[in-house]
Amino acid sequence: MNTITRKVTRLGVALLFTSSLALVGCTSRPDEAEMKQLNDLKAEVASLQKEIATKEQQKAALDKEVAEKNAKLKKCADDQAVVKQRLANK
Amino acid sequence: MNPRVLIMLAALLVFSIGLVMAQEEMTKEQWQQEIQKYTAERDKVNGQLKQLESDINALKSQSVKSDEDFKKCMDELYALVGADAAKAAEYRAQLEAAENKANELMRLSDADLVARSAEVDGLEATVKNLWGNKLSLIPEFWDRLTALNEKVKSLRGTLASQVKTYTVKTWSRDRDCLWNISKKKDIYDNPWLWPKIWQGNRDQIKNPDVIHTGQKLMIPKGNELTPDEKSAARKYYAKKAVVAPVEAPAAK
Numbered sequence: 001m002n003t004i005t006r007k008v009t010r011l012g013v014a015l016l017f018t019s020s021l022a023l024v025g026c027t028s029r030p031d032e033a034e035m036k037q038l039n040d041l042k043a044e045v046a047s048l049q050k051e052i053a054t055k056e057q058q059k060a061a062l063d064k065e066v067a068e069k070n071a072k073l074k075k076c077a078d079d080q081a082v083v084k085q086r087l088a089n090k
Numbered sequence: 091m092n093p094r095v096l097i098m099l100a101a102l103l104v105f106s107i108g109l110v111m112a113q114e115e116m117t118k119e120q121w122q123q124e125i126q127k128y129t130a131e132r133d134k135v136n137g138q139l140k141q142l143e144s145d146i147n148a149l150k151s152q153s154v155k156s157d158e159d160f161k162k163c164m165d166e167l168y169a170l171v172g173a174d175a176a177k178a179a180e181y182r183a184q185l186e187a188a189e190n191k192a193n194e195l196m197r198l199s200d201a202d203l204v205a206r207s208a209e210v211d212g213l214e215a216t217v218k219n220l221w222g223n224k225l226s227l228i229p230e231f232w233d234r235l236t237a238l239n240e241k242v243k244s245l246r247g248t249l250a251s252q253v254k255t256y257t258v259k260t261w262s263r264d265r266d267c268l269w270n271i272s273k274k275k276d277i278y279d280n281p282w283l284w285p286k287i288w289q290g291n292r293d294q295i296k297n298p299d300v301i302h303t304g305q306k307l308m309i310p311k312g313n314e315l316t317p318d319e320k321s322a323a324r325k326y327y328a329k330k331a332v333v334a335p336v337e338a339p340a341a342k
Contacts, residue, residue, distance in 0.1 A: 028117060028118040028119075029116065029117060035116075038125055041132065045128055052142065058146055059142060062146060062149035066152050069153060080166060080170065083167060083171060083227050087171075
């Protein structure tokens with residue numbers, strides 16, 4: 001009985017060692033160059049997103065500027081109509 | 091402790107460390123997924139960027155076109171009233187000067203305003219002149235001139251409420267001169283306030299020694315001289331002191 005217990009214990013220990021080695025050693029992992037490729041890609045995406053934020057701000061400013069200019073243009077057209085009316089009434 | 095238990099614990103520890111390391115390190119499969127994810131993201135962002143750049147270029151062109159259209163529209167507007175941008179700028183400057191003058195007069199005390207009533211007359215003439223120009227038909231100027239009219243009207247109202255009139259009688263019979271008029275009970279009851287009448291009527295009294303029978307003089311409100319009136323009186327007395335002491339400028 002004692003011999004059986006000892007054997008089971010040894011087997012258990014051996015199994016744990018083997019499985020941990022298998023977990024760490026046998027899994028396929030990316031090498032250094034591949035990790036660098038991934039990190040460069042992440043950095044590129046982050047930089048592009050930053051650029052998008054800047055461009056969006058620029059677009060918003062231009063949108064506002066064009067809207068203001070169009071409002072001025074409309075006012076000018078309205079003023080022309082008013083002046084023509086006043087000239088006709090004179 | 092039983093050595094077997096110790097060995098089991100050690101084996102468990104190694105197993106756990108192996109498990110943790112295996113979880114923390116990226117597998118090739120995960121790397122592949124990440125690469126695919128970020129490549130797709132880069133392509134998407136590049137597309138957005140391209141679209142944004144295109145939108146920005148379109149907006150820039152639109153902005154330039156709006157400027158050109160606005161200039162053309164304004165030129166046409168000025169042409170309708172026979173003017174151009176330079177004439178409009180000149181008119182705008184005149185209008186601004188009149189507005190500044192009106193604001194300056196509006197800030198004066200009633201007594202000071204009466205003393206400077208000639209400036210209200212001048213302002214009124216300027217406003218009338220500005221209305222006479224066809225540029226006044228443009229809403230920008232029309233609205234400002236309308237507001238200016240209101241201010242002139244208000245100034246006129248203040249002047250009217252502050253001024254009563256006196257018609258000059260003869261010197262020979264009534265002894266009317268600025269000194270004596272000022273001395274009258276229903277005028278100021280104080281002869282020393284005669285410069286008030288002079289300064290309130292500068293448009294018709296050039297020399298306070300000379301007033302004419304029938305002249306209708308404004309009698310400004312107040313019971314003391316304003317700084318301007320005092321200054322005018324000092325100058326008058328200084329000038330007269332060289333010739334002879336003066337008491338009474340007379341009606342002729």
